[in-house]
Amino acid sequence: MKTQVQALSTDNRNFLLGARAQNMRPCLYRFRRLFAAALAVLMWSFQPAAAEDGDPVRGEKVFSACKSCHQVGAGARNGIGPHLDGLFGRTAGSVPDFKYSNAMTAKGQSGFAWSAHALDIYLEKPNAFVPGTRMSFRGMRNVNDRRDVIAYLKSVTGAAPAEDPTAAAPVGAEIGAAAMTLEGDIAYGEYLSTECVTCHQISGHADGIPSIIGWPKNAFIRALFDYKTNVRTHQVMQNMTTNLGNEEIAALAAYFGSIEPQ
Structure with a gap:
């Protein structure tokens, strides 16, 4: 039971x-x-926005704001910023003879290489992704702008140029050409720089004000002449450059170009 x-x-x-x-x-x-x-x-x-297919035609228009610092395409050379040919897959801070910040150099030494996803993050807010970067650009917040710029760069950035990208471009009839032919006096440039460093950090950091440390000679001279002749509009810089002659500008270019960014 x-x-x-x-x-x-x-x-x-x-x-x-x-x-x-x-x-x-x-x-x-x-x-x-x-x-x-x-x-x-x-x-x-x-998923990163860069993974989507952007519009390279629109991206070229957005990139126009970047051209004052970065060259891309056939014959691209280093300027205020490194050339962007061969960018994707390139180790950060590795373009020969370009003076990177310690922060970007360390990023590359850690094994970091540029990809579409990494570039998307960096462009959104450069100083947040690489604290201490010399790039003074505050950031590209619009996701569509970043996506299209990356699509454009993918379409035009081939292999790095075989020729030396750091070689000075031939001096032509451009404004400031006479100053570009001069051998600037570094000591004189340091003497003249006292007013410059009240705004521009000698370390090369760009906390709201562009870094001018380590700039290539011709790019530096061209920028000062742009202000001097009102091609670029900035009242303080126009006042600073009004009375500078070729020797003074060449000296400043030599001095700031001789400094290693931190």
């Missing part, structure tokens, strides 16, 4: 467990579907 009761109890328990399992299956099925959907949305939200 006891054995029969135990058997009934076991059967009832199995029946109840089976019924409960049957009732739970729809719930589990719905839960799994909801979980899979939520996971898909989460994964999609973390």
